[in-house]
Amino acid sequence: MAALIFACAAFLFLVNACNNNENNNTDATETGVKTNEDSVKKIVERGKYLAYHVALCIDCHSERDFSQFSGPLKEGTEGMGGAVFGKELGIPGVVYSKNITSDTVNGIGKWTDAEIERVITRGITKNGDTLFPIMPYAQYNGMSKDDIKSIIAFIRTLKPNANKVPDRKLAIPMAMAYPPLRSSSPDNNVKPDVSDIVKYGAYVMSSAACMDCHTPMEKGQFVMPKYMAGGRMFDIGLFKVVSANITPDSTTGIGSWTEEKFLERFKHYRDAASYKTNPGKLNSLMPWVMYAGMDDFDIKAIYRYLRTIPAVNNKVETHPN
Numbered sequence: 049m050a051a052l053i054f055a056c057a058a059f060l061f062l063v064n065a066c067n068n069n070e071n072n073n074t075d076a077t078e079t080g081v082k083t084n085e086d087s088v089k090k091i092v093e094r095g096k097y098l099a100y101h102v103a104l105c106i107d108c109h110s111e112r113d114f115s116q117f118s119g120p121l122k123e124g125t126e127g128m129g130g131a132v133f134g135k136e137l138g139i140p141g142v143v144y145s146k147n148i149t150s151d152t153v154n155g156i157g158k159w160t161d162a163e164i165e166r167v168i169t170r171g172i173t174k175n176g177d178t179l180f181p182i183m184p185y186a187q188y189n190g191m192s193k194d195d196i197k198s199i200i201a202f203i204r205t206l207k208p209n210a211n212k213v214p215d216r217k218l219a220i221p222m223a224m225a226y227p228p229l230r231s232s233s234p235d236n237n238v239k240p241d242v243s244d245i246v247k248y249g250a251y252v253m254s255s256a257a258c259m260d261c262h263t264p265m266e267k268g269q270f271v272m273p274k275y276m277a278g279g280r281m282f283d284i285g286l287f288k289v290v291s292a293n294i295t296p297d298s299t300t301g302i303g304s305w306t307e308e309k310f311l312e313r314f315k316h317y318r319d320a321a322s323y324k325t326n327p328g329k330l331n332s333l334m335p336w337v338m339y340a341g342m343d344d345f346d347i348k349a350i351y352r353y354l355r356t357i358p359a360v361n362n363k364v365e366t367h368p369n
């Protein structure tokens with residue numbers, strides 16, 4: 049029972065469900081309570097999976113250690129924000145990831161679920177400001193309501209952290225940077241069934257915002273004829289790296305890769321030995337270590353989807369140093 053009370057306090061959006069249970073105390077059998085507890089647990093677990101390994105909320109909203117390969121996150125900083133995104137990423141100014149812990153002063157402890165949902169799927173904050181689209185809300189806009197709710201449930205479990213994040217400084221009005229959203233009626237989004245692996249893979253891939261790095265941009269717009277053809281340069285000072293061509297082109301993309309090779313490339317980083325050394329200039333901005341925690345099935349689904357997109361001949365030198 050203690051666990052259930054904790055769950056009710058922590059996951060406000062389930063408050064109604066919890067209250068119902070209390071009102072119907074007479075029929076709340078042992079198993080009834082247990083089922084509710086299990087489903088809350090499942091929702092939070094799904095949210096944690098998405099936030100850590102697919103949508104990568106935790107990646108951007110924590111501190112990363114670029115003395116190791118692909119900048120794994122520094123433990124204890126989860127959700128505190130403060131990561132800097134600036135000119136080196138093509139941003140007209142400087143933007144900081146925000147504190148998304150449940151701290152009530154500097155975090156989002158006072159936001160309602162509806163407010164958090166709106167910021168994740170449309171980039172509009174509690175007080176009506178619009179976020180710069182470095183946060184991939186245009187992609188999250190295609191996620192199912194259940195997946196968004198799971199993420200919110202998980203985010204609410206992050207330990208409050210009082211970190212105060214500076215305000216962004218943009219040289220252009222935000223209205224100029226507002227991106228086209230993926231879905232016109234996000235309330236009707238559903239997660240495709242896994243039996244349609246290509247469609248499901250497209251869903252996982254957009255939830256993981258792979259496109260944001262792998263499709264080149266000009267003047268803040270994706271260059272769609274080069275969808276997933278790579279070539280975006282990220283110069284973060286410590287190292288310079290260019291996103292790879294991951295279209296099925298057999299000479300300049302990953303056309304010759306088998307599913308097994310693709311899966312292995314991600315799985316490799318499940319082993320700490322693979323990233324705990326300083327790769328110097330051969331480092332990558334792609335958060336391999338976080339994506340490595342993706343289910344094998346989800347990684348394969350992305351591969352299957354990527355096989356279906358147009359092959360684009362675009363030679364990329366990923367480490368031009």
Ligand code: HEC
Nearest residue numbers: 103104105108143144145146148167173179180182183216
């Ligand atoms: C690529 C980096 C990136 C990813 C991934 C990302 N965010 Fe963000 N997020 C940001 C940045 C940067 C801002 C601030 C943008 C600005 O100030 O215009 C932000 C802002 C926010 C805010 C607004 C908080 C406030 O106080 O205004 C919330 C809430 C949030 N993110 C939650 C999430 C969640 C949940 C996810 C995962 C579903 C996520 N973010 C994924 C970079 C990211």
Ligand code: HEC
Nearest residue numbers: 256257258261289290291292294332333334335339350366
């Ligand atoms: C923050 C930017 C970023 C994101 C997000 C990102 N990538 Fe990458 N990716 C890169 C960069 C940069 C490289 C080239 C350097 C390297 O190999 O790590 C790369 C390389 C790759 C490669 C290796 C290709 C080769 O020829 O060796 C694959 C495969 C890949 N990415 C797939 C993905 C998939 C799938 C996703 C989404 C789940 C994704 N990437 C998300 C930046 C990103």
